Amino acid sequence: MKGKGSGKKERQNNLIQRVKADPFLTDEELADVFYVSIQTIRLDRLELGIPELRERIKNVAEKNYTKVKSIEGKEIIGELVDLNLGSNGISILETNEDMAFEKTNVVRGSHIFAQAESIAIAVIDASVALIGVANIKYKSPVFAGDKLIAKADVVRTRGNKYFVWVFIKVKQVEVFRGKFILVSFSTKEEEE
Amino acid sequence: MKGKGSGKKERQNNLIQRVKADPFLTDEELADVFYVSIQTIRLDRLELGIPELRERIKNVAEKNYTKVKSIEGKEIIGELVDLNLGSNGISILETNEDMAFEKTNVVRGSHIFAQAESIAIAVIDASVALIGVANIKYKSPVFAGDKLIAKADVVRTRGNKYFVWVFIKVKQVEVFRGKFILVSFSTKEEEE
DNA sequence: GCTAATTTTAGTACCAACTACTAATATTAA
């Protein structure tokens, strides 16, 4: 056996890793990496079902194109399953490992907060709403993959202030509760 | 003049819009859209400095590749500019319109919360930290483009509980304050 | 209306990064 990690199997395993780590490598570059010919790389890709460079790039572009939008562009975090304006609402958020800390797989608090904030804003019957105060408590850690069910209830309204309670549960177990005081702005035009 | 929005200028303006809206269109498809030849589309792209399909896809892929990571993969939100473990820390977060509500340009509370949570976790000297309770207040709205400066101070430590205050300011004006009670887990191996 | 300028098409050669295929050469195993 030769110096590198020779042998077909090893090379193919490494190839999978390489391509996953950097999908922007051409067959030629990969051939250089593994000290084999382009043809060998192509045979490997064929056997492993790895698409060609352009396909890979396209996949990354397409996946992320919608992904980015759904993360930062969405006005509501989680899926709204029930909503009675001015009264209550329910939203569901499926968590995944991208939302969690690498080491522990525990979902970052901000994602849970985002769902809660989002449903709280959605439930009040005002065009523009902002959080004034929030009093929140994380009761137990949420792990990647957990399905979060958030219930929001408007408990009081006073002028442009709304008091909303939000409870989030995972499999009937409460993992978060928060009291939000939302303030709705009158849409005053352009004030610098 | 013909039916569609004929004229070079109009077509080119529309072309810019089209390509921006969907970067995955080939010259051929664009030619069909505007009822002109492929050559015309290519001249237009040349004049407008619009790169070819593959370049566009690559750009989307590359931009989002790092972008997605920086949004959801990052362990710390904002840039850590000062950190004294167990005592205090400062982070800076540049906001943009992606973080804000479309209508009002007001930055979503969850982003501010995320910065605060993140610096609070960073500042305590424990490998794994989770929020137990947070008592927070948004003092005035933050607009897209504002630079958020977050200061965290550990005010008390009791067993595995840490009490951290976080203040966030925009141009010396306080926009957020929050009291976090963080709980550090002893890294118990694999408990299902 | 007629010429000149502009715009649009057509057509060719060439490129990158492939696929799909055939065939030869190395390497390894029995």
Added chain:
DNA sequence: TTAATATTAGTAGTTGGTACTAAAATTAGC
């Protein structure tokens, strides 16, 4: 040493282009 497996070489064809030349169509100016 022969058979099986793995690797390399080489050709033709594909997509979605660039870069270029040249002809045809359209429009503007007078």
